Amino acid sequence: MTWKQIAAEKKSHQLDSVPKEWLSADLPPSEALSVIDFPGESHALSTLDVEITESSVASLLSNLASSKWSAVQVTTSFYKRAIVAQELVSFFLIGKADSPNFTDFRALDEHLQKTGQVVGALHGLPISLKDQISIKGIESTMGYVSWVGQFAEKNSVLVDILESLGAVPFVKTNICQTLMWTETFNHVFGRTTNPYNRSLTSGGSSGGEGALVALKGSPLGVGSDIGGSVRIPAGFCGVYGLRPSYNRIPYAGCVNSLEGEDSILSVLGPLSNTLDGIKTFFKAVLSKEPWQMDPMVIRKRWSEEEYRLIDHGNGEKLCFAIMWDNGVVVPHPPVRRGLEITKKALLAAGHQVIDWKPYKHAEIWKNFNRSRVSAPAIPNFENAIWNAASAEDFKVSTAPTGEPVIASMGLLQDELLSRLSPIGISAFELWKLHKIKRDLRQEYLKHWEETVSQTGTGRPVDAIISPMAPYTAPPHGMNKTAQYTMWCNLLDYPAMIIPVTKVDQALDVKQPRQQFYNVDDRENYERYDPATHENAPVSIQIVGRTMEEEAVIAMSEIVDKALRGAKSKL
């Protein structure tokens, strides 16, 4: 069979095992752009299904614990809604869906009935997982045709932990081929679109998660982030998403791209419709001491003290710094408006807000990935950590079937394929890049510490508030740069995505601009048209210090509360 035949066969089986009565008879027409409200009104869902799927994680857990709702009921409701989501945006459906007998979940109900006790902190909570997070017996295609038919022999560590907490990993979600793009498209399952506007990308590489969680087909999803792959889909799809520091959430047992690329580590992180979902996931996973199961995980328990912001004046008067732009590419008007709304809300809530002066963001980006912009100024243009051997890595996974590496997203592939030597760089060159990276981290830390003179709190800036991209979700194939997320990966800063508003053509008009940082900045400006981005979510990113997840969650709650407070006053 050719790779096209393998892919076509796989895709044609995709919905075969789904109960036919759960398919929607009343799907919106394909030209309907926003489908975000459709599932709540779909005839495929009962009133109870809608009530359950529109509950917060906290309320789901409490109703499950009190036996108001059974685990089987909750999982069935989310599974039904996920099927609707699949029909709308093709988030990709696999997993228990292939054999939906729900045996495992019934055991949860029996346990609760018999003992009166929940199995664990996530009792009965359905959780969706990015394709690469292995579930025993379930396929991980990773978007590669040659991986079709690779069934996991055992659970990843995270799945073992989630199950021991009583959670229900129930579907797997779509990614991009190679995992190294910021959109979601591959030759096996095709493209995942944005539920707020299907002509726009859902982001990537965890775009299946972003789209599914936004449509409330899952209360909590887990993606991975090596350059923004949790945050970009979260931001583009208007949900919350956390990129934790390296090695806090166990990654062992997942399949991956660029295996052994240890310079900038991919991390797993949660997406949810509420911050309580993010916190609940993070705290619950750490409670299982994952360092006893994955040697890479840092032995650091959830710190209630750090969550109470002992390192940030107990959260009483925080000083945030807004990075309006990164000195490389200026964000589009709706992104700026999102920051302005946030600033106003925080000031109204009694916090302080100053400007963040970006520091060497072009160099950071360049160390990571080759970039047109930074090239003239920096020698060894060809060398960057991701490019060190990625062409060789991609070839290993595409060669068996002859499937081509998709070259359509601009970010990495176009240049990589045409310009990179297929044998990559030497280990010695890679060591030099590590040294540059370490110096950048050291300098950025110093830069941050020195803000103590500007805050008036006696502390350096508590958190940076940054765009998560220089635009809201763009049309498919146009997500050109991940530089607004990548810096956190290189510096290893935990970062939370918070949705703020949506693109409004009346408010987000294009302003004349004459001066540009560089050619990318000019092109980004020229591409902007508010009509194109109609209805796209506008999000911000709360950035903290390395290993400070507890504080980032707490500060995000403060920002979120300020934003909701401001909204309720409108």
Add this chain to the structure above:
Amino acid sequence: MTWKQIAAEKKSHQLDSVPKEWLSADLPPSEALSVIDFPGESHALSTLDVEITESSVASLLSNLASSKWSAVQVTTSFYKRAIVAQELVSFFLIGKADSPNFTDFRALDEHLQKTGQVVGALHGLPISLKDQISIKGIESTMGYVSWVGQFAEKNSVLVDILESLGAVPFVKTNICQTLMWTETFNHVFGRTTNPYNRSLTSGGSSGGEGALVALKGSPLGVGSDIGGSVRIPAGFCGVYGLRPSYNRIPYAGCVNSLEGEDSILSVLGPLSNTLDGIKTFFKAVLSKEPWQMDPMVIRKRWSEEEYRLIDHGNGEKLCFAIMWDNGVVVPHPPVRRGLEITKKALLAAGHQVIDWKPYKHAEIWKNFNRSRVSAPAIPNFENAIWNAASAEDFKVSTAPTGEPVIASMGLLQDELLSRLSPIGISAFELWKLHKIKRDLRQEYLKHWEETVSQTGTGRPVDAIISPMAPYTAPPHGMNKTAQYTMWCNLLDYPAMIIPVTKVDQALDVKQPRQQFYNVDDRENYERYDPATHENAPVSIQIVGRTMEEEAVIAMSEIVDKALRGAKSKL
């Protein structure tokens, strides 16, 4: 000038600035092997000098805090004793020694007098530092002739922290050229010998620290460890030494070899004559929140709970496992006797002791460094993490003067120079090695967890007790393998060296042996002659889980107490 002239000139200036009255008139003859007791009897030291330099860290700190001894007095006493040590074993003397005006230290006394408060937790404590740990204005030669004259422009982060704690970084100590050997010899400052038997090596690469601390020329030293470089000198010289996990003690601002080799990280660790010195250092450095100064340091405070062994049944009945040999090279008789003494002492103290089954130690060693033994079984013989680009790295530092890379220690250099391609391996090959490394860590963790079925405590083995080398200090040039320390670096296990006894020709007789694991094992057996190792310290290594320094310190105290208890009953 040729490299020989530069080296000769530097060396001839080495003792020039030392006060002549502090030199010893009564040095032992060069054929005297043990000089360990000489400084205490030297006419160069007063009775007070001897009393001070033979005090524990705890008692120094308490007498400094009470003003019984001034910081100037304490530093002067150690400085005088360090000069004697230099004359005996050439530990290498540089630093404040070049301009011994002690101004900085006087300020400590004035502060205490004026405020009644100590400056910090290490008030007035002299600390010796391995050459690579930068002190502003002081040279770091790193054992390379081409580095002579490179004066540090600023302190390393650790030195800033130590000074803020009131400590007195007072001398720098000798290393090996390249930092990547386990003996201490370079073209600039020559060789550091073992104070217990000067025909034997002091170990390396922190051999200057091992020798100086053993001679009590410093109460606390700081070395670095990427394959055993703290532990080997500590073990060979009979002092305590800790290899902490990656990124707990700040490394930023130090100079280094193999910069950017981030696969297996070098770490800084303390050496001292008492465990209280180790603990005091560790706790004090963490109290300054080093993650605010070095972005690599993990945000994890000293945990009093973990020190009280909450993860180990509160330390009431521990289960240790002894690794008698690693399945690759069987240790010499004195090493085995050290383990037997420890076992007996622990059983007498009410703890449990079982055997540790080594797991893939040849593969671990091979992933790190090319090895004859493991080569036949494993493909890509040439590839190993250290060899990935080390030849190129060494060349950068030796090329400017034409100084040859020293090729005399067998461990790395002999093979490296003759067999390694000067361009190393590709980044893609390095990624593959990372994957092997990660799998080895995952498997070793599982192996450890599975011991829960053998301990009877309900927990897996609490700590492994291992040799730190398959021999006690060998003659110069004969330290052939670091495999008994390297595994902890690859697996990132914290490990403490504890001295147990000394080689005794009557007890440590050579036993006949017919079967060998491999050719290295046979050669190691054949080389043993108890007379050669006369008086050499015998040490053990207490190995814990990643990031569990607090528990390793606490368990080491338990082992040490058991050993001292056993000794006092003899």
